[in-house]
Amino acid sequence: MGLVWWRLEMAAPAELEESLLWKLPLLGVPRVALQHPPEAPERRQLLAWLPESDWPPDQRQELERALAPLGQPFNLALPPIRWHRQADEDWSLSWKSHWRPDPVGKRLLVLPAWLEVPPEQADRLVIRIDPGSAFGTGSHPTTRLCLEALETLAGERERAGQGPGLQGLRVADLGCGSGILGLAALRLGAATVAAADCDPLAERATRENAALNGLDGAQALTVTTGSAEALSELLAGRGADLLLCNILAPVIEALIPCFPQLLGPGGVGLLSGLLVDQAPGLERDLQAAGWRVEQRVEQDRWGLLRIRSASDVA
Ligand SMILES: C[S@@+](CC[C@H](N)C(=O)[O-])C[C@H]1O[C@@H](n2cnc3c(N)ncnc32)[C@H](O)[C@@H]1O
Structure with missing residues (x-):
């Protein structure tokens, strides 16, 4: 039976x-x-x-x-x-059959580990993810907001002659979950990603997903268990060019004092995980700590803030 x-x-x-x-x-x-x-x-x-x-x-x-x-x-x-x-029931077919290739924005494709790239999406940058191993399958609005914001930033840099994509950028991914955001940044040309998550399962998932994408070698992605302090150590005390942080608003608020260690001069931060009605309060806290909000994006009830140091020239 x-x-x-x-x-x-x-x-x-x-x-x-x-x-x-x-x-x-x-x-x-x-x-x-x-x-x-x-x-x-x-x-x-x-x-x-x-x-x-x-x-x-x-x-x-x-x-x-x-x-x-x-x-x-x-x-x-x-x-x-x-x-x-x-x-x-053939469970493997049952649950796996619900996942589809998931195009995000104009350039990215999030693909479950076992699927092939559909021919009509062959020109997209593929991020393979083993769903279920940690937060960050690509389906949540906050993850999508970050992926789209990465693409927007890549486009802006190209138009300003700083591209292609995120070329040369050192990226810090705080609360990396499955590693999806850092992996997308690497696909878009970033030089390195340092990632941290307080959950050890997320560290393991990020390593596994990096390997799945062939991005685990050559020091492209380093990951550790911990929060801002552990991430700052990975960055060897030199703030990144781009900080990714998709965590709930109260956690981001508590992490604001650590941002100067994580983000270097001229750096950009993409903060998500906040509900739209939490954005004004978080913006006030960011401004009080010397950060300027230069872009706000919303999807469903979720928001993303793009920040820079207020002392950087606009
Ligand atoms: C909403 S998930 C984001 C995952 C992935 N970056 C994404 O965008 O899909 C938030 C992650 O932050 C981690 N986290 C929560 N509080 C944290 C903290 N204080 N420091 C580091 N990681 C934290 C959680 O374990 C979880 O993996």
Whole structure:
């Protein structure tokens, strides 16, 4: 007899999507997917597959309890979870079949590890990611805001004769998750990326994703477990040209005093992870600390701020 599975189903509000994709593998549930009806992309549904033998009722209740706090930062209750028992499903096809090549902006393509580049997207810069190993599959609006902002910056540098792309830039990626932002920066021509995340699983995921993209050699990407201090050590005390930081607004706020160690003179910071209504407060704190907000971008309810030192000439 084949394996029997529990299929978990729940509505996935945009705010919680990426946290769920990130948290479930940490709780021992690596087979996760998001799907939506073709006519209603906003009606996202989370699916996960759990072997029945490993997940008796008390374990499943424990899982539900562990997921419940994910809604707290957004004042949301976790939507109800439905469990369906199913036999003999080819799970690898089930969950993997929900992932598609994901074009971002005009130049980038985020590709799950097992898919080939579609011929019609062969001219895009490919970032291969093993989804589920850490936050940063490319589907969350805050990750997309950063990827698009990287592309915008690359375009501006080219128009100013400083390109191609991000050529020559030293990049710092704080809260690197899957490593997706640093890998995109390297694809766009950056010279090096130093990355850090307080979660050791993110360090491992970043290393693995760098290898998947052939970007793990030649000192292109270095990564460590830790926060601003560990990242500053990786940068050997020389601030980067570009700081990427996609973490929730209160965390960014607490990290502002560390930015001068991470960003050198003339450097640009891309800060995301903030809800649109958190932007004015964060801008006030940034200005008070000597940073100028030179660009604001929004997607859904999420925002991105592009900053420079106020002492840099506009
Ligand atoms: C929203 S995810 C971003 C992941 C990826 N950079 C992206 O854009 O998709 C935020 C990441 O920051 C990490 N993080 C949270 N607080 C941090 C801190 N104080 N220092 C370093 N990393 C932190 C989390 O572990 C998580 O991996």
